Amino acid sequence: MAGNVKVFMLMAAMTALVMALGWMLGGAGGAMIALLIAGGMNFFSYWNSDKMMLRQQGAVELSPEQGGDLYAMTARLAERAQLPMPRLYLLPTEQPNAFATGRNPENSAVAVTQGLVRTLNADQIAGVIAHELAHIKHRDTLTMTITATMAGAIAMMGNMMLFAGNREGRGGMIGSILAMILAPLAAAMVQMAISRAREYEADATGAAISGQPRALAEALQRIAEVAGRTVNLPAEKNPAAAAMFIINPLHALRADRLFTTHPPTEERIARLMAMQGGTPPASGVGPASGVGT
Template sequence: MAGNARTFILMAAMTALLMGLGWMLGGQGGAIIALVFAGATNVWAWWNSDKAVLRQQNAIQVDSQSAPELVDMVAALAQRADLPMPAVYVLQTEQPNAFATGRNPENSAVAVTQGLLANMPRDELAGVIAHELAHIKNRDTLTMTVTATLAGAIAMMGNMLLFSGGRSDRGGGLGAVLAMVIAPLAAGLVQMAISRAREYEADRDGALISGQPLALANALARIAQLAGRTVNMPAERNPASAAMFIINPLHALRADRLFATHPPTEERIARLQAMARGR
C-alpha cells in the first residue's frame, strides 16, 4: 500500500511540474496540453517503461540455453523469495552493475552486465541478484521505471522551454533559466527521493533472500570500486535511469554525481555487516 501511495505521489508531483512547464510554454493551453501529455506518459510508463529501459541499456534476453548458470541462479533465488520467475537480461557493458524492472512481479525482469558476470564470485553474484529480486518483491520496480520515464519527460519539456524561451508574458528569459536549472534539478530530486530508502530496504531483504549479507556487502564494495573505472555508455546517454542500478552507473567525472541517487556505499556495507553480526 505504501509503495502504491509513493508511486501516486511521484506521478502527481511530476505531472504538476510538467503542467507548470507547459504553462510557461503556452499559458493555459500549454498547461492543458502538458496535462494530456503527462497522462499519456503515465499510462505509457505504467505498461511500457520497463521495455524502454531495457532497450535503452541494449539489454539482451537470455535463457537456460544461452546462459544456463545465470538463469538457474535467478530461478533458485526467485523460488526462495516466493516470486514468479522473472525474465533475465544481460547488458553489453564491462561495468559491473545490475537492475530490476517491471510493473509487477508477474511482469518483471532482472538485468546484469557482462562486467558483473566477469568480476563477481558466485556468492556475491547471488547477493546482487537477490537484491534485485527484493526490488521486485517490494514492487519498487514500478516506482523506478515510472519515475525514470517521467524524469526524462521533464527533461524534454525543459529543453523545449529552453530553446523556445517561453511565452513573453510568462517570464521569457526567466523561463529559459528555469529550463536550465529547475527541470534537471527536479528530475534529480525525484531520483533521490525514492532511491535511498528503497536501496537500504532491498539490501536488507536481498540479504535475507540469499542468506549471505556479507557476500552482498562485498559485492557492493567491488562494484563501487570497479564501476568508477568503467564508463557505461547506455547509462551515460540515459542518466534518468541511473537510480535503477544497484550502484550509480554514471562516471565519477559527470556532473550527475552531484545528485546522490544512491545512499553512501559505505553506509550500506556497514548495515549489512551489522546484520551479519546480529544473525
C-alpha cells in the first residue's frame, strides 16, 4: 500500500511538472493545453503501447504448440497468480531478458528472449515469468507506459522552452534555459523512482507466485551477468523501453547505466534471499534450462 501511495505521489509530481512547463510556455491556457496533450498521448499509449513495444522488439507470438513447455509453465503460473493466460512472445536476441506489457490483465503479454530460455534452468525461468506476471497483476505495465509517455512530453516541452525565453513574467531566457535542462532530468528521475519501486514489488510478488525466491534471485544474478556483455540491438534502438525489462537491457559500457531505471541487482537479490532465509547465490549459477519452445 505504501508503495502505491509513493507511485501516486510521483505521478502527481510529473503531472505538475507538465502543467508548470505549459504555464511557462503559455500561461494558464498553456498549462491546460499541456495537460490535455499529455492526456491525449496517454490515451493513445493506453490502447497501443503493447503493440508498439512488441513490434519494436521484433517479438514473435508463440502458440501452445510452438511454446511447448514454456507455454505450459506460463499457463500454470498465471493460474496460480489468478490471472488470465497472457499472450506469450519470443524475442530474437541472445541477451537473457524478459518484459511484460499490456493495458490490463485481460490484454497482457509476456515476452522472453531466446537467450533467457537457453541460459536459465526451468526453476529460474519460472521465477522470471512469475515476476512479469506480478507486473501484470499490479498493473505496472500501464503505470510505466504512462510515466514514459509523460517523460517524453516533458522532454519535448523542455526543448520548446528555449523559444519561449523572452516571454515576460514566465521565467525569461535564463528560466527557460534552466527549465529546458532541468525539467527532462527531473522527469527521468521520477520515472526511475517509479520503476525501481515497482521492481521491488514485482520481485516479492513473483517469488510468492513461483514459491521459489532463490530461483528468482539466481535468475536475476545470471541475467545481469550475461546482459552486461551481450548487446540487445532492438533495446539499444529504443532505450526508452529499458524500464520494461526485468534487468536493464542496455549495454554495460553505455552511459545509460548512470541513470538506470532498475534498482541495484545486489539489493534485489538480498531481499529475495531474506524471503528464502538463505545466502546469496554464487556467481554464474544455473545450467541451461532445457525448456523448449
